[in-house]
Every structure is written in structure tokens, then in C-alpha cells.
Amino acid sequence: MLETLLPILIFTALALAAIGAVRRIRLWRQGRPSPVNLFKGLAALPRRYLVDLHHVIGRDKMISNTHVATAGGFVAAAVLMILVHGLGIANPLLGGLLLLASASMFVGSLFVARRRINPPKRLSKGPWMRLPKSLMAFSIGVFLITLPTVGLLPEGLLEGGGSWLLALVLAGVVAWGLGEMFFGMTWGGPMKHAFAGALHLAFHRRAERFSTKKGGVGRSTGLKALNLEDEAAPLGVEKPADFTWNQLLGFDACVQCGRCEAVCPAFAAGQPLNPKKLIQDMVVGMAGGSDAAYAGSPYPGKPVGEHAGAPHAPIVAPVVMKEGKALVDADTLWSCTTCRACVEECPMMIEHVDAIVDMRRHLTLERGKTPNKGAEVLDNLIATDNPGGFDPSSRLNWAADLNLPLMAVLKQVDVLLWLGDGAFDMRNQRTLRALVKVLRAAEVDFAVLGTEERDSGDVARRLGDEATFQSLAKRNIATLAKYRFLQIVTCDPHSFHVLGNEYGELGGVYDVRHHSTFIAELFDAGRLTFTPWKGGRVTYHDPCYLGRYNGEYEAPRNVLKALGIEVKEMERSGFRSRCCGGGGGAPITDIPGERRIPDMRMNDVKESGAEVVAVGCPQCTAMLEGVVDASAEVRDIAELVADALVESPAADTSRRPTATTMAEEVIV
Amino acid sequence: MQPDLHQKQQQQGIDVAVLVSIGRHPTTGRARRAEQDARGLELALAMEAELPGTRISMLHAGSQDDSSEAALRGYLGMATGVGMGLESMTLLEQPEGSDAIPALAKHLAATSPQLVITGARAERGEGSGLLPYALAEHLGWPLVNSLASVEKVENGVVTLLQALPRGQRRRLKVRLPAIISVDEAAPAARQSAFGPARRATFEITPTSPEADSELAQWHLAPARKRPKRLKIVKAASARDRFKAAASKSEGKGGQVLTDVTPEQGAEAIYKLLKEEDVLR
Ligand code: SF4
Numbered sequence: 001m002l003e004t005l006l007p008i009l010i011f012t013a014l015a016l017a018a019i020g021a022v023r024r025i026r027l028w029r030q031g032r033p034s035p036v037n038l039f040k041g042l043a044a045l046p047r048r049y050l051v052d053l054h055h056v057i058g059r060d061k062m063i064s065n066t067h068v069a070t071a072g073g074f075v076a077a078a079v080l081m082i083l084v085h086g087l088g089i090a091n092p093l094l095g096g097l098l099l100l101a102s103a104s105m106f107v108g109s110l111f112v113a114r115r116r117i118n119p120p121k122r123l124s125k126g127p128w129m130r131l132p133k134s135l136m137a138f139s140i141g142v143f144l145i146t147l148p149t150v151g152l153l154p155e156g157l158l159e160g161g162g163s164w165l166l167a168l169v170l171a172g173v174v175a176w177g178l179g180e181m182f183f184g185m186t187w188g189g190p191m192k193h194a195f196a197g198a199l200h201l202a203f204h205r206r207a208e209r210f211s212t213k214k215g216g217v218g219r220s221t222g223l224k225a226l227n228l229e230d231e232a233a234p235l236g237v238e239k240p241a242d243f244t245w246n247q248l249l250g251f252d253a254c255v256q257c258g259r260c261e262a263v264c265p266a267f268a269a270g271q272p273l274n275p276k277k278l279i280q281d282m283v284v285g286m287a288g289g290s291d292a293a294y295a296g297s298p299y300p301g302k303p304v305g306e307h308a309g310a311p312h313a314p315i316v317a318p319v320v321m322k323e324g325k326a327l328v329d330a331d332t333l334w335s336c337t338t339c340r341a342c343v344e345e346c347p348m349m350i351e352h353v354d355a356i357v358d359m360r361r362h363l364t365l366e367r368g369k370t371p372n373k374g375a376e377v378l379d380n381l382i383a384t385d386n387p388g389g390f391d392p393s394s395r396l397n398w399a400a401d402l403n404l405p406l407m408a409v410l411k412q413v414d415v416l417l418w419l420g421d422g423a424f425d426m427r428n429q430r431t432l433r434a435l436v437k438v439l440r441a442a443e444v445d446f447a448v449l450g451t452e453e454r455d456s457g458d459v460a461r462r463l464g465d466e467a468t469f470q471s472l473a474k475r476n477i478a479t480l481a482k483y484r485f486l487q488i489v490t491c492d493p494h495s496f497h498v499l500g501n502e503y504g505e506l507g508g509v510y511d512v513r514h515h516s517t518f519i520a521e522l523f524d525a526g527r528l529t530f531t532p533w534k535g536g537r538v539t540y541h542d543p544c545y546l547g548r549y550n551g552e553y554e555a556p557r558n559v560l561k562a563l564g565i566e567v568k569e570m571e572r573s574g575f576r577s578r579c580c581g582g583g584g585g586a587p588i589t590d591i592p593g594e595r596r597i598p599d600m601r602m603n604d605v606k607e608s609g610a611e612v613v614a615v616g617c618p619q620c621t622a623m624l625e626g627v628v629d630a631s632a633e634v635r636d637i638a639e640l641v642a643d644a645l646v647e648s649p650a651a652d653t654s655r656r657p658t659a660t661t662m663a664e665e666v667i668v
Numbered sequence: 669m670q671p672d673l674h675q676k677q678q679q680q681g682i683d684v685a686v687l688v689s690i691g692r693h694p695t696t697g698r699a700r701r702a703e704q705d706a707r708g709l710e711l712a713l714a715m716e717a718e719l720p721g722t723r724i725s726m727l728h729a730g731s732q733d734d735s736s737e738a739a740l741r742g743y744l745g746m747a748t749g750v751g752m753g754l755e756s757m758t759l760l761e762q763p764e765g766s767d768a769i770p771a772l773a774k775h776l777a778a779t780s781p782q783l784v785i786t787g788a789r790a791e792r793g794e795g796s797g798l799l800p801y802a803l804a805e806h807l808g809w810p811l812v813n814s815l816a817s818v819e820k821v822e823n824g825v826v827t828l829l830q831a832l833p834r835g836q837r838r839r840l841k842v843r844l845p846a847i848i849s850v851d852e853a854a855p856a857a858r859q860s861a862f863g864p865a866r867r868a869t870f871e872i873t874p875t876s877p878e879a880d881s882e883l884a885q886w887h888l889a890p891a892r893k894r895p896k897r898l899k900i901v902k903a904a905s906a907r908d909r910f911k912a913a914a915s916k917s918e919g920k921g922g923q924v925l926t927d928v929t930p931e932q933g934a935e936a937i938y939k940l941l942k943e944e945d946v947l948r
């Protein structure tokens with residue numbers, strides 16, 4: 001009886017899964033086109049899954065092993081089951097393998113079940129709670145029906161008189177398993193993540209983020225430049241269907257593991273943002289419906305079940321809908337600091353930040369609804385090329401006594417020192433002065449653009465004002481094109497990221513270095529000597545745009561080590577560093593929460609027991625120094641280095657030759 | 669519901685013309701939407717939201733070039749809702765240096781809006797603030813300056829709130845048509861959005877330009893910055909600093925020197941600079 005029932009069950013499930021797959025693909029294809037090399041993507045899939053994805057999952061060894069056992073067991077069992085029970089190839093070897101596979105899957109599912117006993121808050125409940133049972137049903141069912149195939153059970157057992165009942169029960173268990181695993185995979189059950197996730201990895205919108213065989217991970221911005229020349233081209237994302245198809249596919253891959261939620265500074269601060277919920281809302285929007293079925297933590301302060309959306313309905317309610325709620329409220333989108341902690345933690349490689357900025361673009365460019373100081377800052381950027389509205393001709397006032405060499409005079413140097421908007425900020429001017437002192441001590445051939453420099457466009461872009469970003473970027477690129485230099489050095493990681501990773505698309509390709517990287521190189525080349533550190537304990541705060549965005553975790557630590565400082569690491573440091581709250585225009589849009597992000601970060605500093613927190617970003621400096629009653633002093637790496645400099649006249653003369661312009665030799 | 673309905677019937681939308689000029693950023697001198705004119709448009713947009721049926725038209729007299737177009741689009745970008753009727757603006761084309769008043773007056777007389785809103789003073793050119801008055805004189809309409817808000821329009825009479833010094837307000841009833849001018853007392857202008865600004869079009873209307881003969885005789889030069897007196901604050905606590913910053917300083921001391929030789933004068937100035945710690 002089972003022999004006839006099983007193939008029917010299996011092929012029905014497969015057929016239903018195929019129908020579901022077509023429907024799901026249709027949902028994704030509502031999105032805008034996005035060119036992807038399908039074949040190359042599929043070819044890269046195994047590596048992306050086995051190396052990159054497991055690199056992230058592997059941070060939690062327990063889950064990683066569980067997943068290998070369960071998923072590996074399932075894939076093998078599914079294929080073998082189709083062969084053995086579907087096509088009736090009752091080969092004992094295949095049967096044996098099938099037993100093994102289903103056993104492995106069963107063991108895995110036990111661990112899945114154990115995790116669900118007292119699940120951490122970040123995990124979603126709902127259908128996810130039944131998943132371990134479904135996994136068990138599938139694995140036990142498959143195991144039992146395979147026993148006769150390998151002759152471990154007398155074939156007749158299931159054929160005997162009253163055994164039809166047993167057979168029916170078994171068939172029921174298998175049907176349950178098949179329902180969850182095959183049918184649910186494409187019809188929106190928890191197993192959807194496997195189907196969508198695999199395709200998402202293959203057709204990822206930011207393919208350069210994956211490692212290659214040559215090693216190394218590509219650093220890039222996920223933000224694609226808008227086409228502003230074409231008036232018909234849309235400005236950002238208004239409706240779920242305005243995302244590109246592979247973004248929609250990416251949202252669908254979410255496993256609701258909540259790792260993003262656990263690291264999100266805005267969520268921790270009680271601001272109305274939860275990256276997991278946001279991704280789930282996008283899934284709701286792409287299929288149409290309300291968020292009532294969501295079974296995870298809500299956006300702080302916003303109950304679940306009040307929002308709904310549709311693929312072609314606005315995500316954020318337009319002004320005309322007074323009191324109206326759509327899929328997501330605007331303050332959710334404006335809470336994000338673009339720190340990328342969520343992107344870094346997401347095992348499914350989902351790109352939250354880019355989606356958020358895409359939606360912000362619509363709000364800013366089409367609706368003129370940048371909250372709080374947003375409009376003022378953007379107006380300032382347009383009128384004065386800096387967010388503070390300062391007179392652009394005063395950009396170099398802080399250095400009136402420093403006699404800084406100007407690009408306009410020298411035309412050609414080794415290092416172009418990019419000042420950033422910190423040049424207008426009294427606190428950051430101290431950092432800049434320190435940096436100049438260090439460059440002079442190492443006899444670096446450098447110059448500044450001075451009043452020719454403009455804001456890099458970082459804030460404008462994160463606030464969704466792509467037009468102002470491109471205007472600033474293009475003018476900066478035109479200015480830089482007038483001069484010759486080997487590299488740009490800056491003490492601002494935001495400028496660093498924008499100049500290095502975002503200007504390329506607009507035609508400006510530069511070798512950019514953060515000052516910590518550059519100082520580390522100078523030290524390694526023996527061009528700097530330091531007196532040993534005598535101060536107290538020091539910790540280091542990784543800026544998001546230096547660390548997670550650009551992978552530079554080592555150089556700042558090497559510089560501190562060179563100073564004789566042993567860094568007391570905070571619990572969250574390196575790629576897990578917690579944002580200072582200053583990125584993405586968050587201090588400008590200033591969405592209220594229950595706590596302040598910089599307060600939480602200074603608390604991390606306090607817990608590390610450090611008396612000094614070394615930073616490498618003007619924004620971090622401002623945010624962390626703004627914390628009242630802080631237990632630690634905030635010092636930029638450049639300041640610490642400048643304080644420790646030993647000026648050795650002997651070395652001076654011996655090094656003269658290296659100080660000649662290298663640009664000449666290389667470029668000319 | 670009855671009185672509400674009654675009121676609704678009496679309130680009716682009207683035709684509003686907003687006069688906009690090209691502004692000048694105080695620090696960089698870049699062309700932009702003028703601050704006060706933008707507030708004027710904001711007022712009109714608020715009226716449109718309150719009074720269904722209100723139609724806004726925007727009017728600018730001047731030449732058309734790239735930088736002025738970008739500035740004018742700054743106004744057009746304020747209409748971000750669907751069907752706000754600001755998909756275009758009328759541009760009375762005339763060369764730089766022409767008198768805007770005759771062109772505007774002629775156009776307004778021909779199109780006869782019920783309400784004309786304008787900023788009190790332009791940010792470039794003469795900036796004398798006379799335009800609203802000259803227009804009112806030309807058209808023979810009443811003018812209300814320094815407007816804070818438009819409260820309601822009933823049977824051809826508009827109720828206005830005029831701003832007076834020290835936050836005082838005066839309620840006025842004015843028969844339409846009328847001209848109102850706005851300054852810093854009116855609500856700040858909303859953000860201008862790139863998309864609608866880019867899509868909007870200009871309806872270019874040629875005029876018979878009249879050269880501004882008076883302006884041509886003027887000699888224009890950048891204003892000299894008047895030096896600000898330094899305020900020396902000796903404060904130990906944040907509270908003292910705040911008090912010092914918030915309080916108005918009264919002039920005290922000082923001396924008037926008359927009939928002195930240049931040397932004596934220089935001596936006195938030098939002494940003062942030393943006292944004030946400007947020279948050390
Ligand atoms: S977005 Fe990524 S990290 Fe967040 S819940 Fe989904 S899969 Fe997990």
C-alpha cells in the first residue's frame with residue numbers, strides 16, 4: 001500500500017512546490033529589473049553558501065553544526081527519497097544512504113527543537129515554533145519507510161492484516177513532513193528561506209561582497225547611483241514593487257533569526273526600528289496583506305497588526321492620508337544610523353541599509369519629508385557645500401597659523417589630505433592639527449584642497465538626497481582631477497568610504513586611506529618614533545564606516561600598539577562594534593527613543609574599565625564626547641600619536657631624500 | 669453637523685497668486701528660493717489644504733537662465749502632493765534690469781486673482797520692500813503687511829492675522845481682492861523636493877519690458893560688514909555663561925573725543941584696544 005501511496009505523495013508535493021515556486025518567482029518579478037549574470041551567480045552559489053554564509057553562521061558554532069546536520073541531511077534525504085520512494089529504485093545502498101541522511105537530519109532537528117524550548121527574544125515564534133516538529137516528522141517518517149527497503153524490517157510487516165493502520169499513520173507523518181519541507185518551501189512556510197535564500201545568494205545585488213578563491217572580501221557601497229539625467233527614472237522606492245527583483249528575493253530569504261535585531265543600536269535605544277521586522281514588512285508588502293501574522297519583537301513602541309501594505313501601494317503613508325498608516329512609518333526608516341551591524345550579522349546576507357536608503361530617497365526627493373533638521377542641513381549643503389551652513393571660504397580658518405601647503409599652489413604631491421567637514425568643528429580641529437603635526441614629523445609630502453574642498457556628500461546621500469550628493473561628488477571629482485597625487489588620506493571614515501567606494505561610479509577613482517592606516521604605514525617604514533604610553537587604560541571604538549564598511553580593524557590597533565598601548569577591548573568591538581549613533585544622518589533626523597545610542601556606547605567603554613577611548617572618526621568623537629558624566633576621555637588616534645611623537649633631528653637629515661615628491665616618478 | 673456644514677458652504681476656495689523672486693544666500697550669494705517668498709508660498713499651500721477649491725498660481729518676472737531656473741524650481745519643489753496645481757509657474761520674461769512692477773501689475777490685472785501674496789522684501793536688486801506697495805497702488809487694492817496667517821475666506825472677505833512686534837497679533841477683515849506681504853512672522857517654508865521641482869514646467873509669457881531707469885543710475889556695492897562689539901564674559905559656571913549670553917549688554921563707559929590731534933586720537937584708541945585685550 002505504501003508503495004503506491006508514497007510516489008503519489010512525493011510527486012504531489014513536488015508538483016505543488018513547483019507551482020508555489022512559480023508563484024513566488026512572480027512575486028519577486030514585480031520588482032524593477034536589475035542586471036545579474038544568472039549563470040555566473042548560480043555557479044558561484046556553492047562557494048557563497050559554503051564559505052561566506054557559513055562564515056557568518058559559524059560565529060555561533062552550535063547553530064552552525066545544527067544547520068549542517070539538518071540542512072545537509074535534508075537535501076541528501078530529499079534527493080534520495082525521490083529516487084528510492086518516488087521512482088522506486090529500491091537499491092539497498094541508496095536506502096542505506098537515505099537512512100543515514102534522515103538520521104543526521106533527525107539529530108539536527110533535535111538541536112533545533114532544543115533551541116526552541118526557551119528561545120532567545122530575538123527569534124520569531126509563530127510558524128517557526130512548529131518547524132522542529134516538522135523536521136522530525138520528515139526525518140522519522142523517511143527513516144521508517146526506508147527501513148524495509150534495506151531489509152531491516154520484514155517487508156511483510158506493512159502488508160499484514162491490521163497494518164494498514166500503521167501504514168496510514170506513517171504516510172500521514174511523511175505527508176506532514178513533505179508538506180512543510182516541499183510545499184511550505186515555496187508557499188511561504190519557514191522553509192521558504194532555503195528556496196529564496198539559495199537564489200538570493202546566487203543573484204545577490206552586491207556580488208562583490210562575497211569572497212573569491214583568491215581570498216579577500218570586496219568592499220563596496222550597496223547604494224546604486226540614481227540616474228538623474230533621465231526624468232522618467234524613478235527617484236527611490238515608494239512601493240514594494242519599486243525595489244529591484246533581487247532585493248525582493250533577498251527580503252524573502254530572511255529566516256527571522258533576529259541576529260540583526262540583537263545588534264541594532266536603534267532597536268536597543270528603543271527607537272521605532274527593528275531590522276528584522278522591517279524585512280518582514282517588506283515581505284508582507286510584496287505579497288500584500290497586514291503584519292498581524294508577524295511573531296517576533298515589534299518596532300519599539302509600535303504594536304503589531306496596525307500596518308498593512310500591497311505591492312503597488314505606498315510603503316509610507318503619504319501626507320494626504322491623514323492619520324493613515326501604511327506598511328511602515330517614516331520614523332522607522334529615519335531611525336537607522338546605517339551602521340551595517342545588521343548586514344554584518346545577517347546569515348542570509350540581506351542588505352537592510354540599502355533598502356532603507358532607497359525608501360528614504362523617495363521621502364526626500366519626491367515628498368520633501370526629511371524630518372527635523374534634515375531640510376535645513378540639505379539646504380545648507382546646497383547653498384554652502386557644508387552641512388553647518390558655514391562660509392565655505394572659512395574652511396581653512398582653523399589652520400591660519402599652520403601654513404598648510406595648498407594643492408592649488410603645489411599641483412602635485414604624494415598625499416592629498418582630505419579635511420572633511422570636521423574643519424568647521426572646534427573639537428575636530430584639534431584632531432586635524434594633531435594629524436598635520438604627525439604628517440610633518442614624518443616629512444610627508446602633502447597638501448590640502450583648502451577652500452576648494454566640499455562636503456563629500458555622505459550625509460546628503462544617507463538622508464536620501466541623491467541629487468545633492470551627486471552635485472557635490474561631481475564638483476569634488478572635477479576639483480580633484482586638476483591635481484596629481486598618489487593617495488588621499490583623511491581622518492574621516494565617512495569621507496573615506498564615500499571617496500573610496502562611492503565616487504567610482506561617478507568617475508572618480510582614488511586610492512584613499514584612513515589616517516590610522518597611513519600612520520601605521522609611516523610607523524612601519526620607520527618614519528615615526530614614539531615615547532611609550534604612560535597614561536591609563538585605553539580602549540578602542542571601531543567606527544562603522546572604517547570597520548564594517550571597509551574592513552579596517554587592524555591598522556588602528558597596530559598604531560595603538562606602536563604607541564605602547566595595550567588595548568582593553570570592549571565586549572562589542574571589531575566587526576561587532578556598536579555604533580556611536582552618529583551615522584546616516586541620525587543625529588540630524590533625531591528620532592526619539594528611550595535611551596541615547598552614544599550613552600550606551602560610553603557605557604560599553606566604562607565596562608571595559610578604560611580611562612581613555614581612542615577613536616578614529618570626527619562623528620564618533622562628537623557623539624561620545626557629548627555624553628554627560630562620561631567615565632573616559634575621548635581622544636582621536638591622531639592626537640594620541642601627536643602627543644607621543646619624538647622629534648629626532650638625527651633622523652631628520654638621514655630621511656631627507658625620502659621626502660622628495662614621489663608622485664613625479666610614478667605618474668610622469 | 670449642521671453648523672459645520674453651514675460654515676463649509678460659506679467658506680470657499682479662491683484664486684491666489686504668489687509672487688516669487690530669486691533669492692540670494694546671505695553667506696555664499698548663490699541663487700536660491702527667497703526666504704520670504706517661500707514663506708508666502710507656504711501660506712498659500714496651507715490655505716489650499718484648508719480651503720478646498722483654492723487655486724494657486726505662481727508668478728515671477730525676470731529673465732530665464734540656468735541659475736535663476738534652479739532657484740525658481742526651489743519653489744516648485746514645495747508642491748509635493750498630487751494635484752496641488754503647481755506643476756507650472758508663469759514666467760513674465762524680461763531682461764535683467766527691467767522694472768518688475770509694470771509687468772506684474774499688468775498680468776495681475778488681466779488674470780484678476782482674489783489674493784496676491786508676496787514676500788516683504790527681495791534678496792537681490794534694490795530690496796527696498798516697495799514692490800507690494802507699488803503694486804497695491806497700481807491695482808488699487810488694499811495691502812496688509814507682515815502676515816502671520818490666513819484664517820478664513822467668507823463671502824469675498826478674508827480674515828487675516830497680522831503680526832505685530834513682540835509676538836502680538838491683530839485680526840483684520842479685508843475685502844478681496846487684496847495683496848498681503850509676509851516676512852519672518854509667517855510660518856517657515858516646507859522643504860523643496862527634487863522630483864516635483866524637476867518635473868514642473870514654466871509658462872513663459874513675453875512682456876514689453878520697461879527698463880528700471882532709477883536702478884540703472886544706482887551704484888551697487890557689497891554691503892560693508894559692521895563690526896560687532898566683543899562681549900567679554902567672565903563666567904565660572906554654565907549658568908553664568910547662559911545668563912550673560914541671554915542678557916542684553918548695556919553700553920557703559922566710553923568717551924567722546926572732540927578737537928584732538930590725530931596722535932591723541934590714536935593714543936586713545938590704542939589704550940582702549942589694550943584695555944579690551946585686543947592688543948597685548
Ligand atoms: S534579516 Fe537576516 S539577521 Fe535579520 S532576522 Fe532576517 S535573516 Fe536574521
Ligand code: SF4
Nearest residue numbers: 264336337339340342
Ligand atoms: S544599519 Fe544599524 S541602525 Fe540601521 S537597521 Fe541596521 S543595525 Fe539598525
